Amino acid sequence: MNEELVYLYGFSTRKQMYLDNLLGIVSEQTENKVSIAIVLIHDGVIGTSQSGTIPSLLDKLLSLSVSVFAMTPDLLARGIEPNTVDPRIKCIEYDELVDILAQTPKVASWM
Amino acid sequence: MNEELVYLYGFSTRKQMYLDNLLGIVSEQTENKVSIAIVLIHDGVIGTSQSGTIPSLLDKLLSLSVSVFAMTPDLLARGIEPNTVDPRIKCIEYDELVDILAQTPKVASWM
């Protein structure tokens, strides 16, 4: 919980194009040992469940040394059970999101 | 020019998800010897130029026995030179689109 930058990513990870761009940038940033958090919000939570197919680009993102979160309310709204979410993702509530936003100096809104 | 069904496809072929769905359906329809036309319109013309990278799903679509058209005005508006478009695609003007729409009994608007 001492990341320098947090991304709020709000697009279905099954829409390849946008995730491609995020992945390219975050890969580069983590290579330089910058500590990054990514919060999957809105349709960004789609594709995170192990009950279904996890898109390969999301899998790549999860293999980087970044902290990845998913918004529990967004999961539940879509009927996705947080228990089934890939264990590399931490499911969080709005009050935890607020703490992340307050404690991370920089926010990138990608939604 | 005696297709049974014409699709008007209006999304960037670099947005994988939508093209996936179209490809699945059209593949099935052509297997059953149905004659299909696809008109790439709006952002659907993106990805057609051999000067750039042709998305692999578009390439798959072009390898099916379907007639694929691209709207010349949409290409030119985006600065894509019709001469560079994959030769499996026929570039057409609005008046040719009207003929296709008038002569093909069924239209699917995917845009």
Added chain:
Amino acid sequence: MQILAITIYSKKIYFVNMVVFTFVVCAEPYKFEALDTMLNLGQAILKKGHQILGIYFYGSGVYSAKRDIKLSSSMRDLPKRLENFIEGNNMELFACSTWMNFTGLKPEQLIENASQVGLGDLSKWMAESDRVIVFGPGG
């Protein structure tokens, strides 16, 4: 059916019948290109002698039928283009009454000759049309 033209393509002869179109537009203007393409395609359809029964605006497409907007001088005037298009070609323009409510648009805010109706009128048009072209909500 009225025969409009005979065209020859790939050594075959085609008789082009007069075809009746209906348009449905579901995206807002200036953000997505749906309305622009509808106008471009509409002009080409009429030029070839086919008919357009009308244009139905659904969802945030209803914003496309609003008059009295203030544009900068370099921007195309879409409400005016639309007004000219339907007036010059004697066709109807309907905005979905449900979405007029959801957006708070009033009938008097619509462009010249446009009116609000329910989806029943769209189905009537569909049943009278040979082709229906739908410009989706965009995005």
Added chain:
Amino acid sequence: MQILAITIYSKKIYFVNMVVFTFVVCAEPYKFEALDTMLNLGQAILKKGHQILGIYFYGSGVYSAKRDIKLSSSMRDLPKRLENFIEGNNMELFACSTWMNFTGLKPEQLIENASQVGLGDLSKWMAESDRVIVFGPGG
């Protein structure tokens, strides 16, 4: 800076300072979820004791600040929620004047306590904020 709380996480102690937020909303209501999330996140931010300077509506986001819409009984009343949110928490709501013009929205059609301003006011807010969260145009 005002310290709001001390939290312990992974055996480390964190001092939580009061953080000042600004929101920007660029999508229309009922079509995209931007406005809903803004309200959810906004409530959570205030509950934790942080501050929100204001909400700026840009692009077709300006439709979100319109009052006087007619919803069906099963629909959430977003203009009312927004009105309650800014009124109960003493914050400002601005709609971009350029986009008010492009959409033909009039200041008197905006919800209670909302007003139209230029982008200069947004940059002033940005300069006074610790965090700016932007809800994009959607799609």
Added chain:
Amino acid sequence: MVKSVIILCEDSPIGKNSAIEAIRMGAGIMAVGDLEECKIIFMGDSVYFLSKYFNPEKVNMDVPSNIFRMMELSDLDVYVLDSALEIAGIKQSDLVEFDNVKVASNKEISRFILEADITYRY
């Protein structure tokens, strides 16, 4: 002369209003009796709409019970693409229980589109 209509949905039902509007539109055009048939096809991310666990209240959005009632009362046939359900991890037993909601294969949906007079994506 159009008699049968197909509406396609591909987008997430929370992120965008497409699923709800496809049904509202389908029910609306079927109400008067000018058309004979309307099928709504859910594929891609839209399939979450038909999960019995779909719960927009979790993000303070509208419960779709009214929309489902519209769907039931009208003569809409709602189909959901089997492979899209699999990708989303939704089992058939997880689907909302309505008589007019059925699972269909890509083969069937491809045929539906060929049979219908018009098809459009909302």
Added chain:
Amino acid sequence: MVKSVIILCEDSPIGKNSAIEAIRMGAGIMAVGDLEECKIIFMGDSVYFLSKYFNPEKVNMDVPSNIFRMMELSDLDVYVLDSALEIAGIKQSDLVEFDNVKVASNKEISRFILEADITYRY
């Protein structure tokens, strides 16, 4: 306190108004003098906007000369991702000729985002 801003564009400049609005917004927030810096980054399908062959008049849409003037007159730095240009098949010599339009690598853009106070996608 925010002093520097980055706006990201990913969408096609004809299909959606994102490219134009990103510049309008960037120019607008830089006009008053509260902020020190604003960079606009074009990637994905948005890069067609910066091709010198970009020509919206072909579909009867607005010529972006006003928007380009806005871009020039304000202190905006406009960057375009090199790999996105390559995918689109746009050579550097095909780019509009403005002093404030520059090609940047993924490495550079990644650094810009780290350096800026806030980043957002329009």
